[in-house]
Amino acid sequence: MTKYSPIPAPTQSPSTADQEFRYQQLEQQLLAGIQQQRWRLGERLPSIRDLCQQFEASKATVQHALQRLEAQGLLEARPKSGFYVTLRPGAISPPQARNRLEPPQPVNVSQLLLDIMRRSAAFDILPGRPSGDLPPGIVALNRSIGRALRRQRGDDYLYYDDPAGLPALREQLCLHLSRRGCQLPVDQLAITSGCQHALFLALMACCKAGDVVAVESPGFYGLLQLLEQLQLQVIEIPSPTSTGMDPDALEAALARWPIRACIVSPxxxxxxxxxxxxxxxxxxxxxxxxxxxxxxxDDIYADTAFATPPDPLKALDQHGRVILCSSFSKSLSRDLRLGWISGGRWHARILHLKLVTQLASSRSLQQGVADFLEDGSFSSHLRRQKYLLREQRDRLLAALRIWPGNHRISTPEGGLAVWLELDQDADTLTLYPQALQAGVVITPGPLFSASGQFHHCLRLSFAHDWTPSRLQALQTLSGLLVP
Structure with a gap:
């Protein structure tokens, strides 16, 4: 824990002190400490006991002062952890909405994406795979999978899995979705090889080559890869970083072009x-x-919510028009290539396509994950993760706020990344090789568009711990932005 020198109490005459409640004095002292960055954005304040000793105040006085700062949006109380410095509403300017609507066009994904993936830096600014201890959730997951492998019986290894996937895993996933207001029968859920595979099956089931598909803009570059391979045309729908796809823009596009499918991440x-x-x-x-x-x-980020995960769009579906796709890769492990899909009116065709493209999934792996969900380990992992991700997001925002120039930053309440808009004359494609030469990998904005928009934007992830080397990489990147 970071050590801080005591904040001196303001000098007051007895009459002034008598007129002001002690908790108000303490509130102003703590506020001064936050403003002077004695405690930075995302950092934890000393414990209530330590604050009582430091300011010679009662526990009730300290708690009252902290609660008043929490009500102002300056602190956040986290169960069994303490009080953390958080964002004041409006403290960071959000990225500006985009209103550019262009005709459908074929997709051509840049080779730059392949270079980023080759460096294992899709969600990290440092290339390579750093070593470190496994989180408790991953340790528990590995144990569950190991036990499932050891429980193989007889000739299990000679048989393929059911095309829909292991019933035990599908039952646990249906139970997990029901807690988010989405009631699905087990026979309406199928296991896939990750969310990308689920999206691939969904597009194959409802589209044919040449069809027009609406996507978010900026949006997921992996989705653009799928559209390119399936020879589908894309129309980009403006999607503000606060509210997502603009329904008015989608309606305007539908009035002009025959859109066969729309892909969203609510x-x-x-x-x-x-x-x-x-x-x-x-x-x-x-x-x-x-x-x-x-x-x-695409529901892949829902379980990363800092608060209660929102209900999926599928929960509102009354006509079987929503194809739900997700996986564990963002909420649990990138290495766990297990996803799921619920195809609505296209579900039977999706099962056939899964049989053609994958044949079967690993039963032992599915059983291990089913056990992991059933014994509560996944829920426990998510409870720990949301506090960790919130802290890592806040540390990233604190570092970005002092960058040079006029920039805007998204402030998500879930997910793994923020969207950074730099000065209009910035070019992140030009910045990419410069940053790479300095040992930093960035994800330039044009990767998130089929039409080359967002040249002055980039995505920065808070998926990893902000070690000294990552903080130094951010500082290096900041220096490259200054001519």
């Missing part, structure tokens, strides 16, 4: 972490019904 979409309001979700479903359009929901 919960903390990449790159900006947008959370779609309920009214927007309902409008998307109404538009889908009016225009006979498939809604493909």
């Amino acid at each position: 919960a903390f979409s990449t790159p900006g972490g947008a959370l779609m309001p309920d009214a927007h979700r309902q409008r998307l479903l109404t538009l889908a019904e009016q225009h006979d359009m498939a809604m493909i929901e």
Whole structure:
């Protein structure tokens, strides 16, 4: 824990002190400490006991002062952890919304993405794979999978899995989704080889080559890869980093072009972490019904929510138009290539396509993950993770706020990354090789668009701990932005 020198109490006459409550004095002293960055954004304040000793105040006085600062949005109380410095509402300027709507076009994904993936830096600014201790959740997961492998019986290893996937895992996933207001029968869920595979199956089931697909802009570059391989045309729908895909822009596009499917991430979409309001979700479903359009929901970030995970769009689906796709890769482990899909009216075709493209999934791996969910280990992991991700997000925002120039930053309440808009004359594609030469890997903004938009933007992830080397990498990147 960082050590801080005591904050001196203001000199007051007895009459002044008598007129002011002690908790108000303490509140002002703590506020001064935050403003002077004795405690930085994302850092934990000393414990209540330590504050009592430092300021010679009672426990009730300290608690009252902390609660008043919490009410102002300056502190956040985290159970069994303490009080953390957080963002004042409006303290960071959000990225500006985009209103550019262009005709459908073929997709051509840059080779730059392959270079980023080759360096294992899709969610890290440092290339390579740093060593370190495994989190408790991953240790428990490995034990569950190991036990499942050891429990193999007879000739199990000679048989393929059911095309839909292991019933035990599907049952646990249905139970997990039910806690988010989405009631699905087990036979309407299938196991896939990750979320990318689920999206691939969804697009194959409801589209054919040449069809037009609406996507978020900025949006997921992995999705653009799929659209390119399937020879689908893309139309980019403006998607503010606060509310996600703009329903008005989608409606305008539907009036001009025959859009066959729309792909959205209502919960903390990449790159900006947008959370779609309920009214927007309902409008998307109404538009889908009016225009006979498939809604493909990428729900992969929902379980990274800092608070209660939002209900999926699928929970509102009354006509089988939503194809729900997700996986464990963002909430648990990138190395766990298990996802799931619920295909609505296209589910039977999706099962057939899964049989063709994957044949079967590992039963032992599925059983291990099913046990991990059933014994509560996954829920325990998510409880720890949300506090960790919140702290890592705040440390990233604190570092970005002091960068030079006029920039805007998204402030997501889930997900793994923020969207950074630099000065208009910045070019992150030009910055990429310069940063690489300095040992830093960035994810330039144009990767998140099929039309080359967002040249002055980049995505920065808070998925990893802010070690001294990563903080130094941020400082190096900041220096490269100064001519």
